[in-house]
Amino acid sequence: MVEQLVSHKADKQTPAPWYREPWFWMVMAPLILVVVVSFTMVSIAVRHGDDVVSDTYYKDSRMYHYSAEQDQRARELNLAGMLLFSPEDKTVSLDLRGQVEFPEKLLLTLSHPVEADLDAHVVLEQISIGRYRGKVEAPLQHRWYLQVMPELDPEQFRDAQWRLKGEINFDIGNGVPLKPVEP
Incomplete structure (x- = not known):
């Protein structure tokens, strides 16, 4: 009988495994949650990072400056244009006017306001003077x-x-005037 009492007391004093201790989980649960949330946030930030600004900005020390030389030159040449998109045959036409020697080809850049992956470049070929x-x-x-x-x-x-430069909303119309950016 004494042996049974001693063996019964020894069983009660044997500690439970670490994963069955409530204090362990009360201390570790918030830490585990923070690690999981942190990995989630890092993966979202890497996968959906901000797009790079593509314009005539340059960095000088800690300041960013905007270079308006191209816009100024377009104003000096009195350049303006009218873009007309045709959704049926997926073409775009440009009527360009100004005091410039019209090049054989121009580059039209379509920049999506949110997703840089949707940006597109279209080479416009001259079909007549200014068109x-x-x-x-x-x-x-x-x-x-x-x-x-x-x-x-x-x-x-x-x-x-x-x-x-210009901006178009295809929900409103298919044509847009192009002009130099005003200072």
Whole structure:
């Protein structure tokens, strides 16, 4: 009988495994939750990061400056244009006027306001003096920012002599005037 009492007391003093202790879970649960939420936030930030601004901004020390030389040059040349999109055959035509020697080709950049992955570049070929036409692969719906310039390489847009800008909302219409950005 004494042996049974001693063995019964020894069983009660044996600690439970660590994962069955309530204090362990009260201390570790918030830490585990913080780690899970942190990994979730990091993966969202990496997957859906902000798009890079593509315009004539440059960084000088801690300040960002906007270079308006291309817009100024377009104003000096009295450049203006009218873009007309045709959703049926996915073409775009540009009527350009101004005191400039019209290049054989122009580059039209369609920038989506939210998703940089949807941005598109269209090469506009001259069909007559001041008139250009090109094929658009981007979806012609909702709102887009537009830019026309004589530089054909989209990565070299800072080297273009001039540029015209505009904004179109295809829910409202298919045509938009292009003009230099006002200072």
